[in-house]
Amino acid sequence: MNPEPITVLEATYRAESRALFARLVRVLNDFDVAEDALQDAVRAAVIQWPSEGVPQNPAAWLFQTAKFRGISSLRKKSRLVPLLDFEPIAPADDGDDLLSLIFTCCHPAISPDAQVALTLREVCELTTEEIASAFLTPTPTIAQRIVRAKAKIREASIPFEVPGQDELPSRLPAVLKTIYLVLNEGYSSSSSQNLVRADLMTLALHLGRQVVELIPEPEANGLLALMLVHQARSGTRSSPDGEIILLEDQDRTLWDRTAIAGASELIANALRSGQFGPYTLQAAIAAVHAEAPSYAETDWNEIIGLYDLLMQLEPSPVVALNRAVAIAMRDGPQAGISRITDLLEAGQLTGYHHAYAARGELFRRKGDSSSARADFTTALALARQEPERQLIRKRLAELL
Numbered sequence: 081m082n083p084e085p086i087t088v089l090e091a092t093y094r095a096e097s098r099a100l101f102a103r104l105v106r107v108l109n110d111f112d113v114a115e116d117a118l119q120d121a122v123r124a125a126v127i128q129w130p131s132e133g134v135p136q137n138p139a140a141w142l143f144q145t146a147k148f149r150g151i152s153s154l155r156k157k158s159r160l161v162p163l164l165d166f167e168p169i170a171p172a173d174d175g176d177d178l179l180s181l182i183f184t185c186c187h188p189a190i191s192p193d194a195q196v197a198l199t200l201r202e203v204c205e206l207t208t209e210e211i212a213s214a215f216l217t218p219t220p221t222i223a224q225r226i227v228r229a230k231a232k233i234r235e236a237s238i239p240f241e242v243p244g245q246d247e248l249p250s251r252l253p254a255v256l257k258t259i260y261l262v263l264n265e266g267y268s269s270s271s272s273q274n275l276v277r278a279d280l281m282t283l284a285l286h287l288g289r290q291v292v293e294l295i296p297e298p299e300a301n302g303l304l305a306l307m308l309v310h311q312a313r314s315g316t317r318s319s320p321d322g323e324i325i326l327l328e329d330q331d332r333t334l335w336d337r338t339a340i341a342g343a344s345e346l347i348a349n350a351l352r353s354g355q356f357g358p359y360t361l362q363a364a365i366a367a368v369h370a371e372a373p374s375y376a377e378t379d380w381n382e383i384i385g386l387y388d389l390l391m392q393l394e395p396s397p398v399v400a401l402n403r404a405v406a407i408a409m410r411d412g413p414q415a416g417i418s419r420i421t422d423l424l425e426a427g428q429l430t431g432y433h434h435a436y437a438a439r440g441e442l443f444r445r446k447g448d449s450s451s452a453r454a455d456f457t458t459a460l461a462l463a464r465q466e467p468e469r470q471l472i473r474k475r476l477a478e479l480l
Contacts, residue, residue: 085129092138093122098205098283100143102177105184106240108150111202111230117150118142124149178203179290180241185229186254187238194229197222199258200265203287204280213464214270248295256303259287260359263303267310268465275318275467281311298350302360305350308343309366312336324471328375340370358394361386380410397428405438413446433462437472449479 097118104114121142135141185199200206200214208226212219232238243251266280288304316330344367350360365386372378387403400423408416420439429435440455453476460472 085134088134089125096139102181113150113153117146120149121146184240189236190229194225197225198229273466298353298355299357299359301346302350302363305343305346306363308339309370312339324467361390413442416442433459453479
């Protein structure tokens with residue numbers, strides 16, 4: 081069998097599946113039917129393309145095949161559905177369809193937890209098991225949230241569209257939060273054997289650009305800037321064999337300086353507006369790291385000041401942990417150890433492996449090997465991502 085048709089099909093699906101799915105949801109107005117129809121089209125391609133040849137436009141072939149199979153499925157559900165209900169189909173840009181899909185998933189009629197689960201499932205194509213793993217939630221609970229969200233969309237006749245300008249400001253925070261979670265899952269995957277999921281980072285960046293074009297508010301620009309900085313150095317965060325490369329050891333000559341400069345401009349404009357929020361501050365912190373000529377020349381005073389602002393706007397134990405590490409870089413390991421210990425003794429972050437790994441690293445730098453081993457051992461027991469576990473095991477081996 082000629083392997084080329086299957087290779088083309090796999091490449092087309094990887095590149096186009098979410099855009100195709102979004103278009104099918106628009107046409108068929110049903111998440112489950114659209115998903116089944118797309119999979120039916122893929123199965124048809126597996127059978128037909130090797131014998132009939134690869135179509136000139138593989139993505140268009142998949143869409144048309146899925147569309148007609150979806151319409152057929154809907155007709156079987158209701159013999160009263162006439163042909164004219166489905167045609168003609170108004171053309172739409174794939175980017176608009178994706179944006180419409182995420183706004184539908186993040187409709188205020190859907191609970192916040194269900195918004196996130198539905199978006200990760202339908203926009204990002206994560207499995208229910210992967211979403212459950214990412215949020216430390218039982219798989220049946222995630223499945224129920226997704227089912228309820230889809231039912232709510234049907235029952236409330238939630239439109240598949242980007243809201244009008246009068247609704248956009250109130251709808252924006254939920255969409256930004258969801259894109260931010262997509263970015264985080266791509267930047268440090270909780271369910272993959274690899275550190276980075278480039279497909280999710282690319283999707284988050286694409287959606288972020290779409291949102292900024294639609295409503296260029298400071299926080300939308302701040303989130304886009306954060307994504308640009310992360311994308312600019314994503315290729316240097318792991319070795320060819322998958323080992324994590326820490327920030328201080330990354331080759332800064334390989335970072336995308338054009339993307340970093342573009343992010344810095346977005347951040348400056350957002351800060352000048354006085355209407356910035358946590359995404360802009362996170363982006364500013366990342367930009368200070370990225371603009372430093374070397375790790376040793378990082379402006380820790382500026383980073384700590386930005387963390388102080390972030391703690392005022394959106395206090396959290398994780399932000400406090402990151403601030404403690406920055407203080408340790410400026411004032412020495414013990415300054416960070418004391419602050420992280422306070423967080424752990426207060427019952428915060430006790431199940432968060434990064435807290436123990438960070439304190440273990442500071443103990444190591446201080447020369448307290450026994451305490452470092454204890455913290456790294458706890459971190460290893462809590463960590464789930466294999467590249468992180470590999471790094472912790474390496475640190476433990478160095479302490480023997």
